[in-house]
Amino acid sequence: MLVHLSIKNLAIVKTLDIDFRQGLSVVTGETGAGKSIAIDALGLCLGERAEASMVRAGNNKAEVCATFDIKSLKQVNEWLAGHDLCQDDEANSELLIRRVVSSEGRSKAYINGSPAPLQQLKELGLLLVNIHGQHAHQLLLKAENQRQVLDRFADHQAMQDEVKQFYQKWLESKKQLEQLQLGQQQRSDRRNLLAYQVQELDEFALIEDEFTSLESEHKKLSHSQTLLEQAQQSFYRLYEADEHSALTAVQSSLDSLSELQHHDPDLGPIVGILNEALINIDEASVQLRHYADNLEIDPMRMNQVEQRYSQAMDLARKHNVNPEQLYQYHQSLVVELAQLNSDDSVLDSLQQDVQKYLDSYLQSARKLSKSRYLASKKLAVQVESYIQQMNMDKATFTVDVNFDESIPPSAMGLDKVAFMISTNPGIQADTLDKVVSGGELSRIGLAIQVISTNGNQIPTMIFDEVDTGISGPTASVVGKLLRKLGASCQVICVTHLPQVAASGHQQMFVTKFTDDKTTETHMICLKENERIEELARLLAGDVLTSSAIANAEELLNSYQ
Structure with a gap:
């Protein structure tokens, strides 16, 4: 405290x-x-x-x-x-x-x-x-606050939490469903286009890095005759041109200088270089002969490569991508199509979730409504008892709880709660805002606050x-x-x-x-004597009379 x-x-x-x-x-x-x-x-x-x-x-x-x-x-x-x-x-x-x-x-x-x-x-x-201000009673005129008063009195927080939980799940799945449904036609159009494009690319079946290989082979086959001729000519000049071949020329120079290096050691490094050149020319000649022997001029293969290379170029232009990116583009379309197809299954699943959560929500809301109804009877009896003690002895007080599935779901359930009162016999009960005066509302509010405090841990x-x-x-x-x-x-x-x-x-x-x-x-x-004087002032005003003090003392003693 x-x-x-x-x-x-x-x-x-x-x-x-x-x-x-x-x-x-x-x-x-x-x-x-x-x-x-x-x-x-x-x-x-x-x-x-x-x-x-x-x-x-x-x-x-x-x-x-x-x-x-x-x-x-x-x-x-x-x-x-x-x-x-x-x-x-x-x-x-x-x-x-x-x-x-x-x-x-x-x-x-x-x-x-x-x-x-x-x-x-x-x-x-x-x-x-727990603070109750001067205007707290006015809140009782609002239906929302009347429901809160009833819920606090009923002390069924677990039921409220369950209703709120299913409401939030229903609302979340409903929003997701609406978002999917909103773009359903666009997704359908996109899926049809993707299905055609993926089928076309599947039929072409380009594998990863294939276009680079095709491009390289296409260049080689396109210049195969020139490559063969130049390889043969180069081999001839390096190795077979009798006295005029590069190999013969280097060998001749190497023989001459090898004899002379005995007279001048400075020729040694040059002889070494010529010796390496002779080895390199011989190796190059061997590889050129092997290259020329294995170079095939295959018109049929050339036609196959030309056709596939051209088709790859056409598909790349059609899809507005670089030919080197055609394979990756194909794979991205496959992934997107799979995602769109999965959206249809998600759509079906969400529709089931929406109905499932709505059914669970309705079941929990009915259970909460039943608890509210039972508590409303007890609350009404207690409020009526208190207000009848406060000079409203003819008043009758009831709490109406109406379960209505036609209203939009909310986190608070589907109940319409209304505090109803009749202050005089023969007068039909109506809502607080249409019946009670300010003083009567204060009494009702005070009674509810006292009742709500019972069992309160604050x-x-x-x-x-x-x-x-x-x-x-x-x-x-x-x-x-x-x-x-x-x-x-x-x-x-x-x-x-x-x-x-x-x-x-x-x-x-x-x-x-x-x-x-x-x-x-x-x-x-x-102190006690000071309290008597203050009570007398409240009773009679600033001028304290002996009768006012006597009344104050009597009033104070009545509570002792």
């Missing part, structure tokens, strides 16, 4: 330190004194948005620190441990949340001294405090003037209701009603001080 709240330089607060206890704590004070400032400050610690205007004029920053006793809060301790935010020296018995807001609007947050993002504050805040409940529109005997019932609620959890209530204020286990008083230059808000915990 919340045990301490420290505020510095926030709005009209300079410094404020407040200790809270278990039970019902009521907050009263003058109009405009800032009774809700503590709630606003606590909201910052729970992740609410920070603004530069929150910083007290003339200061660089505002700071709020909230301390919670978490010894018995298992969920909170598990959350802190999961985020490595436990305090080593406190043995997980205390939690400190700190929020600093600069005059430029920037803010920093800390959990047990460690920097934390706002999302973590919000997650942790949901486990610590340790602190805060009500910010939720008793607006309530007065007289009804206010006394509200006070008793809040005090009863304070027996099971910590309740903090900002109120202007003396009957509610008197019901508190402790009472905080907010006052505003100004010296025409600055304004400050103070909050103090009232």
Whole structure:
């Protein structure tokens, strides 16, 4: 529970330190004194948005620190441990949340001294405090919020999660199906074209790197006669031209110089070069003769190569690719065609998935609807009992749950939930927005909040003037209701009603001080005699009479 709240330089607060206890704590004070400032400050610690205007004029920053006793809060301790935010020296018995807001609007947050993002504050805040603001009751007029109230009361989160899960799967598969169906005609046209192109290329059956080989062979066969003639002539000049062959000339020079190198050693290197040349010419001659002997002039092979080479060139031009890329292009078309063919099977599979998930969704939605229906009867009985105690003794309250498969599926199911009420006998029940007044709506809202708290693991409940529109005997019932609620959890209530204020286990008083230059808000915990005076002021106004004090004392004693 919340045990301490420290505020510095926030709005009209300079410094404020407040200790809270278990039970019902009521907050009263003058109009405009800032009774809700503590709630606003606590909201910052729970992740609410920070603004530069929150910083007290003339200061660089505002700071709020909230301390919670978490010894018995298992969920909170598990959350802190999961985020490595436990305090080593406190043995997980205390939690400190700190929020600093600069005059430029920037803010920093800390959990047990460690920097934390706002999302973590919000997650942790949901486990610590439940705040009901002045306008919370107005949300009851919306059907969506009525369904949420019923779901919280029914406590069937697992069913809600199952419905949401099947809804998301159905929605995802439906989107995929629609995307495939949207381009179905284009894919069909493309598949037909690819089938023709792949068949044509399959029939040609070009293998990898074949075109390079074809091109090389085509050049060789096209010049085979010239190659043969030049090879034979070169062989003749190198080897067979009797006295005029290259081999004879080199051999003659080598013989002459070999004899002369005895007279001049400088001829030795030249003789060596000529000797190597003689060997090379002889080897070249042998290879030329072998080349000429094996070079075939085959008109039939030439025709085959010419035909296949030309066909490859034609196909490359037809598909607008380089001939060397024709094989890879063929393979890419095969892959694309296979993908398009697989899309048809995916389409069939998706159609089956869509129907499967829709059937599962409907089944889960019906189960959720049944649970809502059973819970609606229990909720209606409890709400009716509470509001009849709050000066609505003739009112009847029902919760309608209508399962409608004709409406579009949603993550929340297929139920239309409506809170129905009749405030007077003989008047047909209708929706809240058409029947109840503002005060009656406040009573209904308060009853629902109290009922929703039963079994709630959140340790602190805060009500910010939720008793607006309530007065007289009804206010006394509200006070008793809040005090009863304070027996099971910590309740903090900002109120202007003396009957509610008197019901508190402790009472905080907010006052505003100004010296025409600055304004400050103070909050103090009232002693019993101070409480009597404050209750008298709430009962009779600023002028305290002996009868007002007597009434206040009697009112306070009625709750003791």
